[in-house]
Amino acid sequence: xxxxRKITLRSSDGxxxxxxxxxxxESQTIKHMIEDDCADNAIxxxxxxxxxxxxxxxxxxKHVDASKAEDRVNDEDLKAWDAAFIKVxxxxxxxxxxxxxxxxxxxxKSLLDLTCQTVADMIKGNLFxxxxxxxxxxxxxxxxxxxxxxxxxxxxxxxxxxx
Amino acid sequence: MMDGETSWVSHxxxxxxRHIDEFELFSELSDEGNQAASAVSxxxxxxxxxxxxxxxxxxxxxxxxxxxxCKRWHELVSSRRFLWNLSQVPSQKPWYFMxxxxxxxxxxxxxPTLRKWYNVGLPCIETPNWFKxxxxxxxxxxxxxxxxxxxxxxxxxxxxxxxxxxxxxxxxDYSALAMSTSRVSNGYxxxxxxxxxxPGKIFQWDISIxxxxxxxRMWATLSTEVFTGWRAGDESVxxxxxxxxxxxxxxxxxxxxxxxxxxxxxxxxxxxxxxxxNSIAVPxxxxxxxxxxxxxxxxxxxxxxxxxxPDIIKGIGIWMLRGREWQEIARMPHRFFQGFGELxxxxxxxxxxxxxxIQSYGSSLLLLFDMNQKQWKWSLKCxxxxxxxxxxxxxxxxxxxxxxxx
Numbered sequence: 001x002x003x004x005r006k007i008t009l010r011s012s013d014g015x016x017x018x019x020x021x022x023x024x025x026e027s028q029t030i031k032h033m034i035e036d037d038c039a040d041n042a043i044x045x046x047x048x049x050x051x052x053x054x055x056x057x058x059x060x061x062k063h064v065d066a067s068k069a070e071d072r073v074n075d076e077d078l079k080a081w082d083a084a085f086i087k088v089x090x091x092x093x094x095x096x097x098x099x100x101x102x103x104x105x106x107x108x109k110s111l112l113d114l115t116c117q118t119v120a121d122m123i124k125g126n127l128f129x130x131x132x133x134x135x136x137x138x139x140x141x142x143x144x145x146x147x148x149x150x151x152x153x154x155x156x157x158x159x160x161x162x163x
Numbered sequence: 164m165m166d167g168e169t170s171w172v173s174h175x176x177x178x179x180x181r182h183i184d185e186f187e188l189f190s191e192l193s194d195e196g197n198q199a200a201s202a203v204s205x206x207x208x209x210x211x212x213x214x215x216x217x218x219x220x221x222x223x224x225x226x227x228x229x230x231x232x233c234k235r236w237h238e239l240v241s242s243r244r245f246l247w248n249l250s251q252v253p254s255q256k257p258w259y260f261m262x263x264x265x266x267x268x269x270x271x272x273x274x275p276t277l278r279k280w281y282n283v284g285l286p287c288i289e290t291p292n293w294f295k296x297x298x299x300x301x302x303x304x305x306x307x308x309x310x311x312x313x314x315x316x317x318x319x320x321x322x323x324x325x326x327x328x329x330x331x332x333x334x335x336d337y338s339a340l341a342m343s344t345s346r347v348s349n350g351y352x353x354x355x356x357x358x359x360x361x362p363g364k365i366f367q368w369d370i371s372i373x374x375x376x377x378x379x380r381m382w383a384t385l386s387t388e389v390f391t392g393w394r395a396g397d398e399s400v401x402x403x404x405x406x407x408x409x410x411x412x413x414x415x416x417x418x419x420x421x422x423x424x425x426x427x428x429x430x431x432x433x434x435x436x437x438x439x440x441n442s443i444a445v446p447x448x449x450x451x452x453x454x455x456x457x458x459x460x461x462x463x464x465x466x467x468x469x470x471x472x473p474d475i476i477k478g479i480g481i482w483m484l485r486g487r488e489w490q491e492i493a494r495m496p497h498r499f500f501q502g503f504g505e506l507x508x509x510x511x512x513x514x515x516x517x518x519x520x521i522q523s524y525g526s527s528l529l530l531l532f533d534m535n536q537k538q539w540k541w542s543l544k545c546x547x548x549x550x551x552x553x554x555x556x557x558x559x560x561x562x563x564x565x566x567x568x569x
Contacts, residue, residue, distance in 0.1 A: 097208045097209060100209065100213055100217075101208070101209070101213070104213055112216070116213070116216050116217045116220055117220045119217045119220075120218070120221050121220075123217070123218075123221065123225070123229065124221055124222065124225050124277075
């Protein structure tokens, strides 16, 4: 690419981020805005805070760099980087949900897939059997009363179930 | 709506094993008390379409559980849009259903993703000796008496359809059932290879191939041929539009020549040459040969017979057909092989996508082979227990799909 044009993105809290166009267009939403010639000045992103935007830019930059010829990163290394990026210790849950919303708004499919799969894995590990009247299965699970309540109820009535 | 039973039985204090399970689960969660509390906010923050997207990433059994968390989640996972999204998800690892006895069709299904056994009630099938074939979440069952009752069902949603009676000889000696479902159109084809000894002529067998198409809802007889010295059995599979079936020597040939494989192009593009001329030899003396479709590749699992005593096996092998040549993929390591004994007909195998299940007839032990990682491992212990010494265990594998209907 000859000259890398810089695009300015402005977060909801007024912070400006200057990024290369190649990185910015990882977002289909931003890509369309540029094509529609709305990008003369900074592109406002009223739905994304600076904290989240910084993370999104970090992700997009890595993925753009990974596909460049000189810096070619293989698939496994990139997956490992993604896993480290999204690891819940570093990315607290509120940030994770904000990332999902941002990836959806900005239309970055790979980031959306990554974040959704991460939450699905968390849910998978947190679904558990408790007592409840309301049930709708098409098959029963051997040896367990397989009933689930909304997690709020479990947390609220924890003592009852632990006896 | 409920078809199977809901087991509400409270196992209470006399079931210590379960008690321990529950305890571990609770103590695990108390450590993550904060996580449980903040996990709720997920439900409040995300709009329906994103929540659906997340739930679609779950393994099938977890989707069921998710549907029971609360009304909103239940509505999400039952919606048409959600089910349509599921059909776009690549296939999940196949489950293995193991029958509890040889008379009743009840049994348990093993989920290798969550490593759990589920008590599944199969629709349509009446006894475990019915013929079974499976493809892309649909399973077809055919009765083993008159071979005239044929059903296609989704074992998870329990939706089923009875098909028109297959043509051809009603009381053939052998039948092989196979199925192929299109992931794109959800249409399916079912093939039956029938073998009947020609009365009065030893070594001569009438072999006929019949195909059902769900688009036309009709049967067609594609081929009839007389084999001399060979017959088909009950082993067949469809891969990439080609029907493969195993043939067995009836004329007492040399030991390494007792089995063969016949390919048949279902689109009818192959030449009109005799099927038997087109047969492919198997790689070694074989016992318990089973055919399966692993990502549209033909894979065969079988016992490797000894040269001098071909009914005694020295190992269990897995081969893939490349063109007309067999490539050995793996051999069961000795430490697992000892669980299967050394006699003929001691095991059955079934598989699809990337997983092969091998089950010992004499016990409920179930071994898995992962084609991707070339790894062998035992499944979690099955809840089915052996009730008498000569009890035989059988089963079959199928892909768990919520959304597909016959």
